[in-house]
Structure formats: structure tokens, C-alpha cells
Amino acid sequence: MSRSLLGRLLLSAGLSVLVACPALADTQVEIVRDNWGVPHVYADDVHGLYAGFGYSVAQDRLFQMEMARRSVLGEVAEVLGIERLPFDIQTRAMFDHADIRSQIEALAPEERDILRGYAAGFNLWVDRVLADPAKLMPRQFNDFGFKPRRWTEFDVAMIYVGTMAGRFSGYSAELGNAKTLAELEAQFGPEKARVLFDQMFWNEDPLAPTTVPEGGQYQRKAGLAPSEPGRFAELLHAGGLPGDDDRPRASNLWIAGPQKTTDGSTILINGPQFGNFNPSYVFSIGLHGAGFDLTGNTPFAVPNVLFGTNGTIAWGATAGPRDVNDYYRLELNPENPRQYRAHDGWKEMTARRETFRVKGQPEVETTVWESEYGVVGQIDPGTATAYAFNRAWKGQEISTLMAWVDSTKAQNYEEWLDQAEKVATTINWYYADRDGNIGYVSPGHVPVRAEGHDQRLPARPGKDDWQGVRPFADAPKGYNPSQGWIANWNNRSARGDAANFEATPWGSADRVVEIMARLDAREKLTPDEIWDINREISFLDINARYFLPFILDAAEGIDPQSQRAELVEILRHWDGQQIRAEDGRATTSAVGLFQAWLDVMVEDVLRDDNPAIPPAILYNRISRTAQMLHNALLGERAGVPQTHDFFNGADEAGRKEIILASLDKAAARLADRFCSQEPADWRIEIKQHVFETSNYLGIPQAGEDEVRAIGTSMNRGTENNRITFREGKAEFCAVTPPGQSGFISPSGEASPHYEDQLALYEGFDCRPQALTRDEVEAVAVSRETLAVPR
Known part of the structure; x- marks a missing residue:
């Protein structure tokens, strides 16, 4: 039986059986790795299960995760120097760390054990690396000149908050729209400017294709009451000032129900697009025990499996399409620019002090100004204006994460929807099960906006104050549509103003039609034909x-x-x-x-x-x-x-x-x-498909010599997975390039699983990923037993 480089190092370090003092341990954790290096974690309680998760991530992606943690916390300048300080300052403004910590402290003990366990397992490996750096320290730490740091539950939570919640829900195009309108007015006058503006930024195009078919909105049996005004008051605080319309929009998904397939199987294919990086943006894992029994992939090793199956249901996701944020244009007091007009008088902004460590420099302290309408930015004393960014999901980041975690334990569509109802950020969720049912929901806290509020432009305090949150009954949903399939390529979710988003130009031309047309081309498709849609659309000029x-x-x-x-x-x-x-x-x-x-x-x-x-x-x-x-x-x-x-x-x-x-x-x-x-x-140059060594925020996560490139640039998922239910059994097949592990030893030797999925990806192939214990054992190549202290 072959062992990976990391496995050999573990043996040489005496870590193959026990990794913590038994006297301190209260949970036994077993980690079995398959022939692609994918870990399967077995434990009897949540703390131990997630300790195995964190431990495995640290083994495979220690430098990547260290830089991801620093990226989302605004701590990059501490190790890379003063040039990164502007990035840190902007990042820190987005989320109040004290608020996230208070959300963590409010969790139930078992929920908190997810974060604590992950950190505990991660730290087990960090401690071993620090104790034996000559063998176990990833080369990148030596090249960049610093060491890994132990993690806390807050660090684990922020990986999700920064890489998923903030990245995919923290956007608005309103400031850019307002700037364009002002330019048009200056050139053409207000009347013609409005005509041109309306043809640039429309609210509604009835010809835009939707994931929920016309008339296909799913209604739950029990009606849901609107959110209480008192509860909504907690949401009227924001954090962060993101750039306009940088929102990622490239993920795709399609599901074929049993009436659409020639063999009666149900097939879910997901291509989440986060960008192409080395090490891979996604991490593959199996979690077994403490109420979990699943296999799948997750971005940046967030403490939840976003794409996977538990054998009874399967799930996937694409970026959310709903408008959960608004900018507010604040009128400042000319005598005191730290006051803004609120109702009938002036109201003081609150100050949040942030301190930054800078490599080779003294600490830097800044102030983040906040209002009841969110974090305040672009303050202009000359015109006595500023803009605040208001997020309807503020304060719900961690409860949203936990709902996503719990959704992976659901056994049917209704249980799955119960968790979707708790999701505050905007996201598209997709569902399939072994009984042949398929479904979709687009949850999120969409504000009830005031009459006359133009969503395309910054809101007016007082006149455009939010009136609450739309009930979950309004969230676009679909279940077993008559067409027999569901498709999405970041297109519009459904008809109606609950599905509007000013930052997205949904119209009659939409790339999702490339998927829809292929699904609708024949009465039934073979499983191979359904998978081959990915190849057929990846090189298209969508126009x-x-x-x-x-x-x-x-x-x-x-x-x-x-x-x-x-x-x-x-x-x-x-x-x-x-x-x-x-x-x-x-x-x-x-x-x-x-x-x-x-x-x-x-x-x-x-x-x-x-x-x-x-x-x-x-x-x-x-x-x-x-x-x-x-x-x-x-x-x-x-x-x-x-x-x-x-x-x-x-x-x-x-x-x-x-x-x-x-x-x-x-x-x-x-x-x-x-x-x-x-x-x-006249043959123009075509780019290769490049896996960059900086993460999606532009922060290095590998050495400059670790860039990888293959074939033709593809318009496809960062990873692809295919979940098939056939005769009541779930099959999971995935490709997560370049490979499962980013580990390079101090001497420069890369893990065998460092880039072993590049050829699979280029050839539109995938590798099986086990679910049941028998399946895992059939492909097992190494195992470890950890004793995890609490």
C-alpha cells in the first residue's frame, strides 16, 4: 500500500497512532485517506469530528489557510509589509470583530463545538510543525519568512464570514449607477439622461430566463408570518464598503430528474466558480459521526461542506441573486462632519478603533465610522455628504453558517427548507434526493423597501428606511418542475421584485440558455450527455x-x-x-x-x-x-x-x-x-487556463514558482462535482484541481496529491469520492488515530 509524502513524514515523526497526550484527550478521532489524498473523518462527537476536519486541512493547506485567515482578518501587513496596509484597513472595516465574537458566544454548545473542534484539530498539526520544522514546515513559510500561528474559534468562523458571506453577499452597484446618472445629466440634461439611464440600468426584463419556471413557485403547506419589526431593528447596522459590481458571477448548476434521464437516475452537476488558484480553492472531505454522514467539497475549507451528499439527499450552490444591501446617502452637518441628519436632527456617528501590526513598522491605528445605516465611507466634507453601506444580513453571519451546516443532515426537501429559512445572506441552494425529487431555493434577508425607493440608486435616510424583512414565503423556490430539470448560471431566480438585484443586468440574452437548451433538446438524456454539457459550454463565446x-x-x-x-x-x-x-x-x-x-x-x-x-x-x-x-x-x-x-x-x-x-x-x-x-x-491569441498563486483577494497563498497552466481557458467551475442517485444509492464524482494537497516540504518535495487532478480537469473527467465505510475502506491508503483534548 502506497503512502503520501505527508504520510511518510507523519510516520517518521511518530504520529501515525496518537497525536496528543491520552490524559488530556476525551475524543478518539480516526482519519482515513483515500488514493487521491481525500480524508474521511470518523468521531462520535461534534468536537472530535471537526477536530479531524481542522487537522486534515492543516496537513494539506497550512500556508494557504494561514494567508486566508490573514486575508479575511486584515492582518496581511504584519507579515508582508506596509504595502498591504490599505488592504487590511479596507478589510477590517467590513466586519466588526466584536460583533462576530458575540455571535459565536451566543451559539448552542454543540454548534460552538464545530468551531472549537476545528481550531483544536488545526492546532494539533500546527504544534507538530513548530516542534519539527525541519521535516514538517511547508516551504512557503520559510520563503516568506514567518511561522504559522495557532487558531481560535473566531479565526475558523471568519474563514466563512470573509470568503463566503462577505464575498458573495456584500455587493451593490448603486454608487456606480449614481455616478453614471450624474455624468449623463451633466452631458445631456435630466430628461434625456433619465431615458439613457433607464436603458442602461433596467429594473425588469420579462424576457430574462429564470431558474424557477413561470408559475412554478413552490408554496409550503404552512404560511409564514413576516419578520417582527423589533427583531429587524437588530439588522439595521452595517459593516464594510465594498467596491461596486465586483460580485463573482460564474457558477453553474443543472439537475436532471428521473423522468429526464434514460436510466431513471437523478443527476446533480455543480460547477461553483471561485476563480482558479493553486492550491485549489476547494477542499474535499468526508465527515462521519455525531449526526453527520456525508462526503463532498467546500471552498477554502470553511467549516461546512457546501457541495455534497449524505446518501439520502444531495446539495449544491451558486452565488445568490437577491438584493440584500443598500447604500444610504448621508447628509453631514457642515459644522461637524461626524454628525449626519437622522429624522429631524443630527446624530453622532460611532467610532470603532482598529489597530494594525505592520512588518518592520510601528503599529497603525485607524477609525471606522458607523451610523445606523451601516459603516460610513467616502466622506466628503466639501459637499457635506457621505455614504453608508447597510446589510440586511448584519448580525446573522454565524447563524447562517450553522443553518448551512445543519442542512447537510436533512433527509428531505422540507427539512432542508427549514434550514434555508434561517439563511440571511443571499445564496442559491439546490436539492436532489434518492427518491428522484429535485428542488431549489434562493434564501436571504431581502429588505421590505419603502414605496418609491429606486433600488438602482443610493437610498435616502428617513424616506427610504427599511420596513422589515420579506417573509421566507417570498423566497424563490422550485420543487419537481414539470420540465424535469433545474438549471442556473447565475441567472435570475424568478419573476417579481423579490428577485430583483440592481447589480445584475438580467435580460433576454443570458448564458444559462446554453444549459437550458441542451437539457430541453431531447425528451431524455443519457448520464454521459448530461455530464458532457460541461464540456460543450466551457469554451463558448457566450455572445x-x-x-x-x-x-x-x-x-x-x-x-x-x-x-x-x-x-x-x-x-x-x-x-x-x-x-x-x-x-x-x-x-x-x-x-x-x-x-x-x-x-x-x-x-x-x-x-x-x-x-x-x-x-x-x-x-x-x-x-x-x-x-x-x-x-x-x-x-x-x-x-x-x-x-x-x-x-x-x-x-x-x-x-x-x-x-x-x-x-x-x-x-x-x-x-x-x-x-x-x-x-x-486573423487568429487571435487565446489564454491558457491558469491557476494563480494569489488568492481571490490578491494575497499570496503560494510561491511565485507554483503557478500552473493547462490547455484553453475554460468558462467552468473551479471544481466540478456530479452526484448521481441510481437505484437508491448515491455516487459522488468530483474534480478539484490542481490537487487535494498544497504541501511542499522544506526541501522542496511536493505531495503526490499536489497537482494530480490537473489532467482529470483538463480532460473533463472526475474521480470517485467514497461515502459509506465500505467504500472508504476499499480505497484507503493511510489512516491516523488522534486523541483530541478539549
């Missing part, structure tokens, strides 16, 4: 489906011997795929020709009328600019009223000529760029 038909329609009847006809034929025979050839360039000139045409259309059709429109077109999702161009081309058929005509009165023939003239212009640009009149030479 092709929506814009190529306009080019082909405009070209009807043109001279077949003309240059235009040659260009159109290049696009006509293109399948929309962007594939990288061995020379690093696209396999066809159609990729660059189409992109150049889009750029010209944006310039000549949209931006000549409204220069506030961003010029960039994205190719992994439909950008706001692309949506506007698509709406302009649809004209009267658009879901968003086209009050302003971007084609300046051109009739149908005139519009077609504009489309073809833009194609001519695109070809001329490419001819100049490649110094060739031959379209075959």
Missing part, C-alpha cells in the same frame, strides 16, 4: 448565440462573390467555440472577427450616443453593454422599452447595412493588426 443571427440575417441576398460574403461564411460555419491551438492562437479566425465586430458595434451604435456605456464586452457572460446592444437590435421586440433609438432612426434595411458595415470595419482592423488581407491569418 455568439445572440448576435450571430443578426449578422446572418443582414447578409441575406448579398453578392456571394463579395468580401462581405467571405466574412459571413467564416462566421456561418463557426460553432461559437474559442479553442487554443498549439501555437497559442485560436483555431479559427471567426473568434477574432466576431469579437472585433462586437467592439465596432458598441462604438458606433451605443457609445456614439452614450459615452458612459462601458466599452468592454465579456466573453464568459453577457455584460450589461452586450445586453444593451442586444436590446437595441431587438428594437420593439426587446423586453426593456427602447425609448432611445440607438440606430438613430434607421429603418430595417439601414440597420442591416450598419451591421454589415461594422463587419467590414472589423475586418479592416484585423487586417491591420495581423498585416495580412487573408482572413485565415
Whole structure:
């Protein structure tokens, strides 16, 4: 039986049987690792189970987790220097650490044991590393010149709060929208500015596809009362001032029920997209005991398994689509900028002092100013204004985490919904079970907003104060839809204002249609066909489906011997795929020709009328600019009223000529760029799929020499997992590149599981991940027994 490098080091350090003094231990924990290095933890109580979780994470990802902890706590400058201090200051403003600590202290003992146990297990390994650094210290610590620190329950909680709650729920585009409106008003005057603004930032497009089918909202048997006003008062405090519209939007998921599959199986496929990093953003694990019996993957090793199965149900997630935040524009007292107008008088801001350690420098102290509308930022004494960021989920971060943990123990859809009801952040949850049921819910604390409140712009204190939280009955839900499948690619969840979000340009053009169209193409699909959707959509230029038909329609009847006809034929025979050839360039000139045409259309059709429109077109999702161009081309058929005509009165023939003239212009640009009149030479460069060594916050989590790259850049999940229920049995298959372990020894020897999943990922394959004890034992290659002190 082979053992990993880490396993050999454990044996040499005398750690294969007991890792703590038995006199101090009250829980025995067994960790069995499989042939991919995935740990399965067995324990009889929650503290021990999560101690095994934390211990395994520390073994595999000690440097990554140390930098993740510092990233979310705002403690990076302490080890990387003064250049990182601005990052730390901004990070610390987002969450009041005292508030998070008080939430932890309010937990029930068994819930708190999740955090305490994780920290205890993590520290077992940290202590061993510090005791024997010559063998066990990850090389990165030596390269960066500092040592790992022991963890607390607060550190464990903040990994979730910072990497999940803050990252995926702490966004708003309102400040950017307001800036755009002001620019338009200055250039065009208020009336025309409002027309242009409404076509840039619409509230409703009835043509936008939704995950809950029209009329498919699931209603629970028992009605739920709205939140009590007194309870909501606890939520009227915010933390943090995030950047506008940086919200991650790339995860996808689809579920096929038994009536949709040729073999009657139920298949859930999830591709959560967090970015591509080395070590992997996700961690695979099995937890068995103390009411848990599951296998799956979780981002940044947060103390919960976000994607997995317990054998009875399976679950997955994508980024939430609901508007749970608002900026408030505060009027400051000209005589005292630390006061803001509230109701009929001035109210004092409260000060929160934050202290930062800086490598080689004295400590730095800053002040975070807070109001009843949240953390205050962008204070401008000259105009006597500031902005506060209000989060409806403030104070509910840890209870949301615990609800997510408890959801993994659910045995049916209703038990699962019971936990979703406790979730305050915005998130999409997905469900399947061994009986063939499939479901969806999009929970979160969405404020009841005042009448007349324009969600697209910063709110007005007093006039736009929140009136409570929408009841859970309003949350978009679906259960066993008649179509037999559920799909999402960060698209709109459902119809209605409860599903609006001003930061997302949902419209008639949406990449989720690429998934939906494939699921709906045939009455039944084989399991392989359902899995292959991932490959089919990963290299697509998402815009092709929506814009190529306009080019082909405009070209009807043109001279077949003309240059235009040659260009159109290049696009006509293109399948929309962007594939990288061995020379690093696209396999066809159609990729660059189409992109150049889009750029010209944006310039000549949209931006000549409204220069506030961003010029960039994205190719992994439909950008706001692309949506506007698509709406302009649809004209009267658009879901968003086209009050302003971007084609300046051109009739149908005139519009077609504009489309073809833009194609001519695109070809001329490419001819100049490649110094060739031959379209075959116009093959643009295509990026590789790169796994970066800085985390999603830009903080190093590995050495610069640890960047990895494969094949063609893919528009797919950071990891992919497939959960299949067949004949009552659950099968879990996943790929979590580069590998399970980021461990590199002090001498530079990497774990065998450091990058052993790269080839699997590139080939759209996956590895089995065991669930039952028999399955785990069948693939076991090493085991440890820990005695965990409390």
C-alpha cells in the first residue's frame, strides 16, 4: 500500500497512532485517506469530528489557510509589509470583530463545538510543525519568512464570514449607477439622461430566463408570518464598503430528474466558480459521526461542506441573486462632519478603533465610522455628504453558517427548507434526493423597501428606511418542475421584485440558455450527455448565440462573390467555440472577427450616443453593454422599452447595412493588426487556463514558482462535482484541481496529491469520492488515530 509524502513524514515523526497526550484527550478521532489524498473523518462527537476536519486541512493547506485567515482578518501587513496596509484597513472595516465574537458566544454548545473542534484539530498539526520544522514546515513559510500561528474559534468562523458571506453577499452597484446618472445629466440634461439611464440600468426584463419556471413557485403547506419589526431593528447596522459590481458571477448548476434521464437516475452537476488558484480553492472531505454522514467539497475549507451528499439527499450552490444591501446617502452637518441628519436632527456617528501590526513598522491605528445605516465611507466634507453601506444580513453571519451546516443532515426537501429559512445572506441552494425529487431555493434577508425607493440608486435616510424583512414565503423556490430539470448560471431566480438585484443586468440574452437548451433538446438524456454539457459550454463565446443571427440575417441576398460574403461564411460555419491551438492562437479566425465586430458595434451604435456605456464586452457572460446592444437590435421586440433609438432612426434595411458595415470595419482592423488581407491569418491569441498563486483577494497563498497552466481557458467551475442517485444509492464524482494537497516540504518535495487532478480537469473527467465505510475502506491508503483534548 502506497503512502503520501505527508504520510511518510507523519510516520517518521511518530504520529501515525496518537497525536496528543491520552490524559488530556476525551475524543478518539480516526482519519482515513483515500488514493487521491481525500480524508474521511470518523468521531462520535461534534468536537472530535471537526477536530479531524481542522487537522486534515492543516496537513494539506497550512500556508494557504494561514494567508486566508490573514486575508479575511486584515492582518496581511504584519507579515508582508506596509504595502498591504490599505488592504487590511479596507478589510477590517467590513466586519466588526466584536460583533462576530458575540455571535459565536451566543451559539448552542454543540454548534460552538464545530468551531472549537476545528481550531483544536488545526492546532494539533500546527504544534507538530513548530516542534519539527525541519521535516514538517511547508516551504512557503520559510520563503516568506514567518511561522504559522495557532487558531481560535473566531479565526475558523471568519474563514466563512470573509470568503463566503462577505464575498458573495456584500455587493451593490448603486454608487456606480449614481455616478453614471450624474455624468449623463451633466452631458445631456435630466430628461434625456433619465431615458439613457433607464436603458442602461433596467429594473425588469420579462424576457430574462429564470431558474424557477413561470408559475412554478413552490408554496409550503404552512404560511409564514413576516419578520417582527423589533427583531429587524437588530439588522439595521452595517459593516464594510465594498467596491461596486465586483460580485463573482460564474457558477453553474443543472439537475436532471428521473423522468429526464434514460436510466431513471437523478443527476446533480455543480460547477461553483471561485476563480482558479493553486492550491485549489476547494477542499474535499468526508465527515462521519455525531449526526453527520456525508462526503463532498467546500471552498477554502470553511467549516461546512457546501457541495455534497449524505446518501439520502444531495446539495449544491451558486452565488445568490437577491438584493440584500443598500447604500444610504448621508447628509453631514457642515459644522461637524461626524454628525449626519437622522429624522429631524443630527446624530453622532460611532467610532470603532482598529489597530494594525505592520512588518518592520510601528503599529497603525485607524477609525471606522458607523451610523445606523451601516459603516460610513467616502466622506466628503466639501459637499457635506457621505455614504453608508447597510446589510440586511448584519448580525446573522454565524447563524447562517450553522443553518448551512445543519442542512447537510436533512433527509428531505422540507427539512432542508427549514434550514434555508434561517439563511440571511443571499445564496442559491439546490436539492436532489434518492427518491428522484429535485428542488431549489434562493434564501436571504431581502429588505421590505419603502414605496418609491429606486433600488438602482443610493437610498435616502428617513424616506427610504427599511420596513422589515420579506417573509421566507417570498423566497424563490422550485420543487419537481414539470420540465424535469433545474438549471442556473447565475441567472435570475424568478419573476417579481423579490428577485430583483440592481447589480445584475438580467435580460433576454443570458448564458444559462446554453444549459437550458441542451437539457430541453431531447425528451431524455443519457448520464454521459448530461455530464458532457460541461464540456460543450466551457469554451463558448457566450455572445455568439445572440448576435450571430443578426449578422446572418443582414447578409441575406448579398453578392456571394463579395468580401462581405467571405466574412459571413467564416462566421456561418463557426460553432461559437474559442479553442487554443498549439501555437497559442485560436483555431479559427471567426473568434477574432466576431469579437472585433462586437467592439465596432458598441462604438458606433451605443457609445456614439452614450459615452458612459462601458466599452468592454465579456466573453464568459453577457455584460450589461452586450445586453444593451442586444436590446437595441431587438428594437420593439426587446423586453426593456427602447425609448432611445440607438440606430438613430434607421429603418430595417439601414440597420442591416450598419451591421454589415461594422463587419467590414472589423475586418479592416484585423487586417491591420495581423498585416495580412487573408482572413485565415486573423487568429487571435487565446489564454491558457491558469491557476494563480494569489488568492481571490490578491494575497499570496503560494510561491511565485507554483503557478500552473493547462490547455484553453475554460468558462467552468473551479471544481466540478456530479452526484448521481441510481437505484437508491448515491455516487459522488468530483474534480478539484490542481490537487487535494498544497504541501511542499522544506526541501522542496511536493505531495503526490499536489497537482494530480490537473489532467482529470483538463480532460473533463472526475474521480470517485467514497461515502459509506465500505467504500472508504476499499480505497484507503493511510489512516491516523488522534486523541483530541478539549
